[in-house]
Amino acid sequence: MTGDQRSLALLLFGVFVVATLTITAWAGRRRHGSPEEFYTGGRLFSPMENGFAIAGDYMSAASFLGISGLIALFGYDGVLYCVGFFVAWLVVLLVVAELVRNCGRFTLADVLAARMRERRVRIAAGISSVTVCVLYLVAQMVGAGSLVALLIGETGGRARAWTVIGVGTLMVVFVALGGMRATTWIQIVKAVLLMGGATALTALVLIRFRGDLDALLSTAAHNSGHGADFLAPGLKYGGDWTARLDFISLGLALVLGTAGLPHILSRFYTVPTARAARRSVIWSIGLIGGFYLMTIVLGFGAAAVLGTDAVRTSSAAGNTAVPLLALDLGGGAGSTGGTVLFAVVAAIAFATILAVVAGITLASSASVAHDLYGSLRRRAGCTPRGEVVVARIAAVGIGVAAIGLGLLADDLNVAFLVGLAFAAAASANLPVLLYSLFWRRFTARGAVWSVYGGLLPAVVLVVLSPVVSGGPDAIFSGVDFHLFPLQNPGLVSVPLGFLAGWLGTVTGPAPADVPGHAAQHAETEVRALTGAGAA
Amino acid sequence: MDMHNARDTGAARREDPWYDALASGWGETDGTAEGPPRARPPAAQAVYTEVHASAAFQEVRRRYRRFVFPAAAAFLIWYLAYVVAAITAPQLMARPVVGTLNVAMAAGLGQFATTFLLTWAYARHARLRRDRVALELRWVTQEMTRRHGR
Numbered sequence: 001m002t003g004d005q006r007s008l009a010l011l012l013f014g015v016f017v018v019a020t021l022t023i024t025a026w027a028g029r030r031r032h033g034s035p036e037e038f039y040t041g042g043r044l045f046s047p048m049e050n051g052f053a054i055a056g057d058y059m060s061a062a063s064f065l066g067i068s069g070l071i072a073l074f075g076y077d078g079v080l081y082c083v084g085f086f087v088a089w090l091v092v093l094l095v096v097a098e099l100v101r102n103c104g105r106f107t108l109a110d111v112l113a114a115r116m117r118e119r120r121v122r123i124a125a126g127i128s129s130v131t132v133c134v135l136y137l138v139a140q141m142v143g144a145g146s147l148v149a150l151l152i153g154e155t156g157g158r159a160r161a162w163t164v165i166g167v168g169t170l171m172v173v174f175v176a177l178g179g180m181r182a183t184t185w186i187q188i189v190k191a192v193l194l195m196g197g198a199t200a201l202t203a204l205v206l207i208r209f210r211g212d213l214d215a216l217l218s219t220a221a222h223n224s225g226h227g228a229d230f231l232a233p234g235l236k237y238g239g240d241w242t243a244r245l246d247f248i249s250l251g252l253a254l255v256l257g258t259a260g261l262p263h264i265l266s267r268f269y270t271v272p273t274a275r276a277a278r279r280s281v282i283w284s285i286g287l288i289g290g291f292y293l294m295t296i297v298l299g300f301g302a303a304a305v306l307g308t309d310a311v312r313t314s315s316a317a318g319n320t321a322v323p324l325l326a327l328d329l330g331g332g333a334g335s336t337g338g339t340v341l342f343a344v345v346a347a348i349a350f351a352t353i354l355a356v357v358a359g360i361t362l363a364s365s366a367s368v369a370h371d372l373y374g375s376l377r378r379r380a381g382c383t384p385r386g387e388v389v390v391a392r393i394a395a396v397g398i399g400v401a402a403i404g405l406g407l408l409a410d411d412l413n414v415a416f417l418v419g420l421a422f423a424a425a426a427s428a429n430l431p432v433l434l435y436s437l438f439w440r441r442f443t444a445r446g447a448v449w450s451v452y453g454g455l456l457p458a459v460v461l462v463v464l465s466p467v468v469s470g471g472p473d474a475i476f477s478g479v480d481f482h483l484f485p486l487q488n489p490g491l492v493s494v495p496l497g498f499l500a501g502w503l504g505t506v507t508g509p510a511p512a513d514v515p516g517h518a519a520q521h522a523e524t525e526v527r528a529l530t531g532a533g534a535a
Numbered sequence: 536m537d538m539h540n541a542r543d544t545g546a547a548r549r550e551d552p553w554y555d556a557l558a559s560g561w562g563e564t565d566g567t568a569e570g571p572p573r574a575r576p577p578a579a580q581a582v583y584t585e586v587h588a589s590a591a592f593q594e595v596r597r598r599y600r601r602f603v604f605p606a607a608a609a610f611l612i613w614y615l616a617y618v619v620a621a622i623t624a625p626q627l628m629a630r631p632v633v634g635t636l637n638v639a640m641a642a643g644l645g646q647f648a649t650t651f652l653l654t655w656a657y658a659r660h661a662r663l664r665r666d667r668v669a670l671e672l673r674w675v676t677q678e679m680t681r682r683h684g685r
Contacts, residue, residue: 076639080621083646087614090650094603094657217635232629232639233621244622251618255611275666278658285654289647519580522587529595530669532586532676 005339005346006152012347017170020186020354024174027182038388039106039366040269041180043535047276049188051283054267056187057359058258058284059194059291060140061147061352062418067292069318071299072311075220075230077237078299080247082292084254089288091259091430093281099437099528101268101277105535107363108265108429109371115436115524116444119375124451126371128428129262131455132421133364134402136261137357139417141167141406144353150320151346164406171357172399175365176392180270183358190355195291197348201322201341202294204329205301216297220304230303246486250419253490257422260429263363274531298322305329323349361395361402368394416467419488420458427454427493431501437528439505440521443514446505453500454493461489578683586676595668602660610653617642 027041036042045053063085071078104110109125144167145160152159174182209216217231224230237247258264268277302311302321305328314320326345330337369391432450435442461484462468468475470482486492511517526532586592621628621639628639 076621076643079640079643080618083617083643084614087610087646087650090610090653091607093654094607098661214634214636217640221635228629228637231635231637232625234625234629237622238625247622248618251615255614278661282654282658285650289651293647516580519584523580523583525596526583526586526592526672526676529599529665530586530592530672530676532583532673533680 005342008339008343009152009346012343013350016347016351016354019189020170020174020182023185023189024178024182027178027185033385033388035106035370035384035388035391037181038179038391039266039362039370041184043270043272045184045270045280047271047279048283049184050267050271050276050280051287052191053184053187053270054264054280054284055287055291056189056191056194056355057263057267058288059191059352060143060356060418061349062139062143063291063295064194064198064352065147065319065322065349066317068295068299068302069311069315069321070236071296072302072306072321073308073318074236075224075226075300075303076233077235079296080233080237081250082295084251085258086289086292088255088258089281089285091256092264093278093285095434095437096259096265097268097277097281098274100265100433101271101274102528102531102534103437103524104265104269106266106269106370107366108260108262108433109367112432112436112447114527115520116447117520118444121444121447121451122371122375124448125429125432126367126375128424128451128455129367129371130364131459132260132425132429133262133360133367134398134405135417135424136263136421137360137364137398137402138405138409139421140353140357140360141402142409142417144357145406147319147353148346148350150315151323151349161407165403167353167357168399168403168406170354171361172396174354174358175361175395175399180266180362183355183362184270186358187355190351191287193348193351195287197344198291198294198298201326201329201345202297202301205297205305205325208301208305208329213297216300216304220300223306224303224308226308242485245491246488249423249486249488249491252494253419253423253426253488256426256430256494257490258425260425260433261422262367262425262429263359266363266366267359269535274534298325301325357402361398364398365391365395368398416462416487419490420462423488423490423493424455424458426490427458427497428452429454431494431497435501435505436524440518441505441511442501442521443505443508443511443517445508446501446503449504450497450501453504454497457496458489458493461486461493465489579680582676582679582683586672586679589672591668592672595665595672598660598664602657602664606653606657610649613649614646617646 031037063082067078067082067085069078070081100108100111103114107126108129109122112125113122141164145164148163148167149160174186205216209219221227221230226235229235237243268280271277271280299321302325306321306324311318311321311324314324323342323345326341327333327338330339330341332338369387373390373394374387428451431454432447435450436447464482464484465487466474466482466485467487468482469477470480471477474482484492527534620642625639628637628642630638632638632641
């Protein structure tokens with residue numbers, strides 16, 4: 001990267017930071033400090049606004065740069081990967097969004113606690129929500145460090161460390177001062193920038209190939225050095241059977257995990273009704289689907305225009321495929337157009353990281369304050385306003401922890417963390433959510449079993465997996481205690497989460513013996529499907 | 536209509552035992568195993584049980600489940616079949632269809648197409664077959680709860 005590109009990219013970063021801080025200040029004016037305002041932004045966003053914000057929350061830099069890079073390096077296997085991220089939204093639309101909006105107030109645990117009315121259920125759900133958020137957050141922070149360093153051309157450890165600290169500080173400021181309102185607007189702005197950038201680049205790729213997708217694909221296959229194999233599955237996930245099972249495990253985690261991500265669920269509370277929640281998911285499905293389709297064009301475009309070898313030389317993981325493609329499409333290195341496009345792409349990636357980490361920090365601070373602190377300290381007299389103060393402090397604490405973990409994990413290969421966060425969400429959060437919304441017999445005992453029965457296997461299996469020990473790329477490469485062959489635990493832990501919930505319920509006392517069980521189920525169903533008495 | 540509805544929610548919320556149970560008295564349940572649920576006004580719960588048993592609610596519930604369960608099963612099976620086929624039978628997936636378009640690419644685009652299609656079908660089903668009845672039930676339930684609350 002030349003000096004011009006770097007200074008322009010830094011200038012655009014600066015503009016975005018100033019804009020987001022302005023949004024935060026604007027959102028923080030006339031602040032009341034009520035939980036409704038801090039956690040949900042007052043529940044008055046329109047479906048379109050929320051749809052953009054959901055898309056902004058979901059489409060991470062890993063999607064923008066990572067997936068297109070994966071396609072540029074491995075062709076079709078990158079497409080296989082992104083389909084899971086997209087199809088998952090059908091689970092959200094069909095069985096989660098409306099019912100969660102009707103039954104809950106601020107967090108995932110609210111939905112469960114509303115039916116079970118037991119503190120241990122809320123605590124279990126709070127613990128699993130915070131775990132999922134922290135896993136996802138650390139992945140994003142480490143990714144941010146290496147990505148920004150790569151984009152501005154400073155590969156030294158110092159630039160990475162300062163990026164992690166800077167991103168962490170900014171996200172804490174957004175969340176602690178602006179709450180949900182500021183976070184939502186930052187996500188909306190980011191989604192517009194990301195969609196705009198992706199659309200412009202896709203248009204330039206299509207113009208380059210005169211709209212002929214056939215020519216684009218055959219050029220990509222030719223320039224990749226793999227020929228027709230590039231357009232078929234198998235280059236990345238087609239190794240031995242362990243690697244293949246690993247991908248099936250990841251696919252399962254992706255498609256079921258999205259509906260259990262706390263930062264996605266909390267977005268449904270920002271609109272007034274379940275109908276608005278449905279319409280916001282429809283908006284986000286349109287945006288996310290369009291975005292992934294463009295990502296596919298950009299990935300094959302990078303392979304066709306630059307060649308796979310050039311992409312791999314620049315970054316082994318392929319993360320610079322899109323920025324390099326932008327440079328070429330704008331007129332090549334040294335040209336004004338290329339410089340501007342490269343800097344714009346770098347700035348969009350930076351905006352993307354900031355918006356995503358702010359959303360996760362907000363969701364985890366809500367879980368800490370509302371689910372964990374709230375249920376442990378209620379007896380001592382915790383007011384709603386006091387809870388918001390705790391949530392702001394929690395945001396600072398989570399930010400500091402994320403910065404610390406991000407700096408510690410700086411050199412480690414943490415790409416598996418995103419898959420792990422999805423697997424934990426699919427194993428611990430989704431089974432309990434579906435059981436309590438749809439299963440009449442389900443009990444509090446089953447809920448607790450379901451959460452821990454999904455969360456513990458997911459975490460333990462990863463500790464025993466080859467990503468932690470035993471291989472040259474492992475976190476502890478010196479020792480070998482890996483007993484579980486797969487990198488992603490989803491294939492085992494998701495069924496275990498469902499099984500544990502079922503076992504915990506059927507081995508407990510029969511619901512007929514528990515007073516009010518049938519009435520609580522009836523109340524949950526009526527609330528879920530009609531919205532009666534919804535917050 | 537929406538405005539009216541929103542105001543109604545606000546008014547009902549203050550008298551809603553569910554809301555209170557969450558907002559204040561929640562921590563009063565101790566965490567011991569299978570403790571008795573917190574005492575709640577039986578009248579409010581009776582309202583929900585009554586609405587739950589009503590023909591109108593059972594119809595909404597049936598319509599929702601009859602669309603969602605088969606649809607969810609269908610797309611999950613279709614997605615898993617796609618992933619398993621790509622992983623276990625790459626030769627089959629590499630077969631050309633038209634030009635550079637092979638089975639794998641067609642199936643991948645098919646996943647996008649079915650997702651968009653099912654989204655549209657679900658939205659249409661919910662709008663035409665559920666929304667109106669659900670809104671009426673919400674209104675009725677809140678009216679009944681309020682009367683019992685007094």
